[in-house]
Amino acid sequence: MQQPTAFSLSRLSITVRLVVALTAASAVIFAVVFYANYRFTAAMVERQVQAHARDVVQGAVRSIDDTLQGVVRDQKNMVAELERAPRLSVARVRELAKFNVVTNDEVFGSTIAFDPAASPLTNRLFAPYYFKRLNGSIAFADLAVPSYHYPAKPWYLQPMELKAPVWSEPYFDEGGGNVVMTTYAVPFYRSGRDGVRRFAGIATADISIDWLGRQIAGLRLHNNGYAALFSRKGVYLAHPDRKLVLKETVFTVADRVKSPMLQEIGRAIGRGETGFVKGRNIYGVESWIYYAPVLSTGWSLAVIFPAEAMLADVYHASRMIALFCVGGFLLLLLTITLTARTVTRPLVAMTAAVGQVAEGRLDLALPMQAGGEVGQLAQAFVQMQHDLKDYIARLTEATAIRERMAGELAIAHDLQMSMLPKQLPNVPGLSLGALCRPAREVGGDLYDLRLLDDGRIFFMIGDVSGKGVPAALYMAITVSLARAIAQEGETGVAELLARINRELSRDNDTSMFVTLFCGTFDPVDGTVRYANAGHNPPVLVQPDGSTVLLEIVPGLVAGCLEEYDYQEGCLVLPCGATLLLYTDGVTEALNSELELFGEERLLATTAAMVVGADQLPIAVTTAVDQFVDGAPQSDDITLLAIGRIRS
Amino acid sequence: MQITTTMQGSIVVAALTGRMDAMTTAEFDRWFTERIGNGDSAFVLNLQGLDYISSAGLRSLLAAAKQLKTKGGSLAICSLTGTVEEVFRMSGFLTILPSFATVDEACASLQ
Numbered sequence: 001m002q003q004p005t006a007f008s009l010s011r012l013s014i015t016v017r018l019v020v021a022l023t024a025a026s027a028v029i030f031a032v033v034f035y036a037n038y039r040f041t042a043a044m045v046e047r048q049v050q051a052h053a054r055d056v057v058q059g060a061v062r063s064i065d066d067t068l069q070g071v072v073r074d075q076k077n078m079v080a081e082l083e084r085a086p087r088l089s090v091a092r093v094r095e096l097a098k099f100n101v102v103t104n105d106e107v108f109g110s111t112i113a114f115d116p117a118a119s120p121l122t123n124r125l126f127a128p129y130y131f132k133r134l135n136g137s138i139a140f141a142d143l144a145v146p147s148y149h150y151p152a153k154p155w156y157l158q159p160m161e162l163k164a165p166v167w168s169e170p171y172f173d174e175g176g177g178n179v180v181m182t183t184y185a186v187p188f189y190r191s192g193r194d195g196v197r198r199f200a201g202i203a204t205a206d207i208s209i210d211w212l213g214r215q216i217a218g219l220r221l222h223n224n225g226y227a228a229l230f231s232r233k234g235v236y237l238a239h240p241d242r243k244l245v246l247k248e249t250v251f252t253v254a255d256r257v258k259s260p261m262l263q264e265i266g267r268a269i270g271r272g273e274t275g276f277v278k279g280r281n282i283y284g285v286e287s288w289i290y291y292a293p294v295l296s297t298g299w300s301l302a303v304i305f306p307a308e309a310m311l312a313d314v315y316h317a318s319r320m321i322a323l324f325c326v327g328g329f330l331l332l333l334l335t336i337t338l339t340a341r342t343v344t345r346p347l348v349a350m351t352a353a354v355g356q357v358a359e360g361r362l363d364l365a366l367p368m369q370a371g372g373e374v375g376q377l378a379q380a381f382v383q384m385q386h387d388l389k390d391y392i393a394r395l396t397e398a399t400a401i402r403e404r405m406a407g408e409l410a411i412a413h414d415l416q417m418s419m420l421p422k423q424l425p426n427v428p429g430l431s432l433g434a435l436c437r438p439a440r441e442v443g444g445d446l447y448d449l450r451l452l453d454d455g456r457i458f459f460m461i462g463d464v465s466g467k468g469v470p471a472a473l474y475m476a477i478t479v480s481l482a483r484a485i486a487q488e489g490e491t492g493v494a495e496l497l498a499r500i501n502r503e504l505s506r507d508n509d510t511s512m513f514v515t516l517f518c519g520t521f522d523p524v525d526g527t528v529r530y531a532n533a534g535h536n537p538p539v540l541v542q543p544d545g546s547t548v549l550l551e552i553v554p555g556l557v558a559g560c561l562e563e564y565d566y567q568e569g570c571l572v573l574p575c576g577a578t579l580l581l582y583t584d585g586v587t588e589a590l591n592s593e594l595e596l597f598g599e600e601r602l603l604a605t606t607a608a609m610v611v612g613a614d615q616l617p618i619a620v621t622t623a624v625d626q627f628v629d630g631a632p633q634s635d636d637i638t639l640l641a642i643g644r645i646r647s
Numbered sequence: 648m649q650i651t652t653t654m655q656g657s658i659v660v661a662a663l664t665g666r667m668d669a670m671t672t673a674e675f676d677r678w679f680t681e682r683i684g685n686g687d688s689a690f691v692l693n694l695q696g697l698d699y700i701s702s703a704g705l706r707s708l709l710a711a712a713k714q715l716k717t718k719g720g721s722l723a724i725c726s727l728t729g730t731v732e733e734v735f736r737m738s739g740f741l742t743i744l745p746s747f748a749t750v751d752e753a754c755a756s757l758q
Contacts, residue, residue, distance in 0.1 A: 463702065464702075465702035465703055465705060465706040466669060466702065466703045466706060467669060467703070510710075511706050511707075511709045511710030511713055512706055513702075513705070513706060513709065515702070515738060533739065534737060534738035534739045534740075535737075536737065537737075554736055554737050554738065554739045554741075554742075555739045556738070556739030556740070556742050556743060557705070557738045557739055557740070560709055560743060561743055564739075584702075588701075
C-alpha cells in the first residue's frame with residue numbers, strides 16, 4: 001500500500017528549509033514593522049489633525065467672537081446712554097438708532113423699542129427702526145404700528161423677561177434685507193423720580209450673518225477640510241452646501257443619514273461643549289470632526305477633515321515603505337539562498353562522494369573541507385572509509401579461511417563416508433540395509449558390515465561421544481582398529497570387543513569414548529553372537545512383525561578402561577526376522593515441542609512397517625524426519641538392519 | 648544446566664540440574680577445573696535434578712573421574728533416576744563410577 005505523502009519540512013533539503021524558515025521569519029518581521037509604522041504614522045497624523053483643527057476652530061471662533069463683541073460693545077454704549085440721559089427726546093432716540101446702523105458694518109438694522117411707561121411719547125408705543133438698503137442707503141420704518149404691535153414679539157419679550165441680552169436664533173429676513181440675520185436684543189432700564197429702576201425698553205441690533213459664511217468659507221484648512229457653523233439649536237448657519245443653511249439642523253441631517261454620532265454632536269453643541277470625534281460625515285465619508293462653541297452667541301463651529309485625504313500622505317509613505325520592504329525582502333531571500341547554498345555545497349559534494357563510497361569505491365578521495373561541522377563530518381567519513389577498508393580486508397580474509405575450512409570439511413565428510421562400507425555384501429537369503437547421516441559435515445557415528453572369510457558376517461555399530469571433527473577422528477580410529485582386529489579372525493566377539501577397547505583406551509588422554517555393538521551372524525543357521533560396549537539395545541523385528549528391544553548386558557563404553565571383560569550374547573534369528581541396530585540419534589531425535597522420538601515410538605513405528613530389511617533404515621529415518629517436522633537434526637543418525645528372508 | 652555447590656566437610660557436594668549435553672557440558676568442565684584449582688579432591692555429584700545426559704556429558708564426568716584418580720582424589724555419584732540412570736546403566740558407567748542412592752551414603756563412602 002502506498003503511504004500518503006504528507007507535506008513535511010524535514011523531508012526537504014537544507015537549502016529549501018533554511019530559505020523557507022528565514023523567509024517566513026523575515027516576512028513576519030517586515031509585516032510587523034510595516035504595520036507598526038503605519039499605525040504610528042496614522043496616530044501621529046491624527047494628533048496633527050486634531051491640533052490643526054483646534055487651532056483653526058479656536059482662531060475662527062475668536063475672530064467671530066471679536067466681531068460680535070464689537071456689536072455688543074456698541075450696543076452697551078447705546079444702552080448706557082439710554083439709561084443715563086435725564087430726558088430722552090424723540091429726535092435723540094432716533095439719532096442713536098440710526099447712528100448704530102451707520103457706524104457698524106455688521107449691523108444691518110437697529111431699533112429702540114420703548115415700554116409705553118418710559119416712552120418719549122408719553123404712554124405710547126415708540127420704536128423707530130433704521131436699516132440698510134441693498135444700495136447702502138439708510139431707511140426708516142416705524143414699528144409702533146397697530147398691525148405689528150411689537151410688545152408681543154419674541155425679540156421684545158425674551159430679553160425683558162430674562163432681564164439679560166439675548167441673541168436670537170438666526171432667521172431669514174424676508175422683505176427687509178433679504179439676508180440671513182440674527183438679532184441682539186438688550187433690555188434697558190431707567191430710574192423714576194422715586195429712584196427705582198424700571199424696565200424701559202429693548203435696544204436691538206440686527207446682524208447679517210452672510211459675512212459669517214464668507215469668513216468660514218475663507219478658513220484655510222488642510223487636505224480638503226471644510227467648516228460649518230451651527231446655532232445653539234443645531235441649525236446650519238454656514239456650510240459649503242448653502243442649501244443646508246437655515247433649512248436643516250444637525251439633527252434632521254443625522255436622521256436622514258442615520259448617524260447616531262451626528263445626533264451626539266448636535267446634543268454636545270447644544271451644551272456648548274468642545275469635542276473631537278472620528279466617524280462618517282453627512283456625506284458618508286470617514287472623517288475627523290472637531291467642534292467648539294462661539295462663547296458670545298452659543299453657536300458652534302465645526303471643522304471636518306475627510307480621513308482619506310488626511311491619510312493620503314500616510315498611504316503614500318506606507319506604499320513607499322512596502323516597496324522598500326519587498327525590495328529588502330527579495331534581497332534577503334537572495335542572500336539567504338546564496339548563503340544556504342554555500343553552507344550546503346560541501347554537504348552536497350560529501351553526499352555524492354559518500355554515495356560513491358557506498359557503491360564500493362573505497363579508494364575514492366573524499367572532498368576535504370577546511371573546518372567547521374562539515375569538516376568534522378568529512379573527517380569522520382574518511383576515518384569510516386579507512387575502517388571499512390580494513391574491515392572488508394579482514395572479512396575477505398576470514399571468509400577465505402571459512403571457505404577453506406568448509407572445503408576441508410566437505411573433503412572430511414567424503415573421507416568419513418568412504419570409511420563406511422561402500423556396498424553391503426550380497427548374501428543369498430539375507431536382506432541388508434544401512435544408513436548414516438551425520439548432523440554436521442562429519443560425525444561420530446559408525447557402522448561396518450562385511451563378509452568374513454568363513455562365510456559369517458561381521459557387523460558393528462557405534463557412537464563416539466561428542467560431535468564434529470574430534471568425534472569424526474575418533475570414529476576413524478575405531479573403524480580402522482575394529483576392521484583390522486576383525487580381519488585377524490578372532491573367534492569370540494567378546495574378546496574382539498575387549499581388544500578394540502584395550503587399543504582405544506591405551507594412552508587415551510581425551511577421555512573420549514565410543515559405544516559399540518558388534519557381532520557375527522551366521523547366514524546358514526541364523527546364529528547371532530554379539531557383545532555390547534554401552535550401546536543402545538537393538539530392535540528385534542519378529543517374523544510376525546512384532547518388535548522388541550533385545551535384552552542385553554550393558555558393558556562399559558569402549559575407550560575408558562583398558563582392562564574390561566565384555567560378555568558375549570547369543571540369539572538365533574529366525575527366517576523372516578530382522579535385527580535393527582541404531583544409534584541414539586534416532587531415539588533422542590527432538591521435535592519442536594522438545595519431545596523425544598524414544599524407544600517406544602521406534603518399536604511401534606518399526607512394527608507398523610512392511611518393508612524389507614534393506615529398506616528399513618530409510619523408512620525409519622523418514623519416520624523420524626516426519627516426527628521432528630523440520631526441527632534441526634541435533635545428533636548423527638545411523639541405522640543398520642540385518643534381515644533373514646523367509647524361505 | 649545449573650550447578651549448586653555445598654560443602655560437607657572437605658567433600659564438594661554438587662547438585663546438577665537440567666540438561667547436560669554437548670553445549671552445557673562446558674559449564675561443568677569450567678566449574679570442575681576451578682574446584683580442582685582450589686584444591687578440592689573429593690566430589691559427590693547429586694544427579695537427582697538432572698533431566699538428560701548426553702554422551703558428551705558422560706565423557707566430561709569420565710574425564711573428571713580420571714583426573715581425580717591421578718591426583719588421588721575421588722568422585723561418587725548419587726540419586727540417579729529415570730533416563731539418566733538408564734544412560735548410566737546402559738553405557739556401563741555404573742561399573743566404573745561408584746553410585747549411591749543418597750548424598751549421605753555417597754559422602755560416607757568418601758570419608
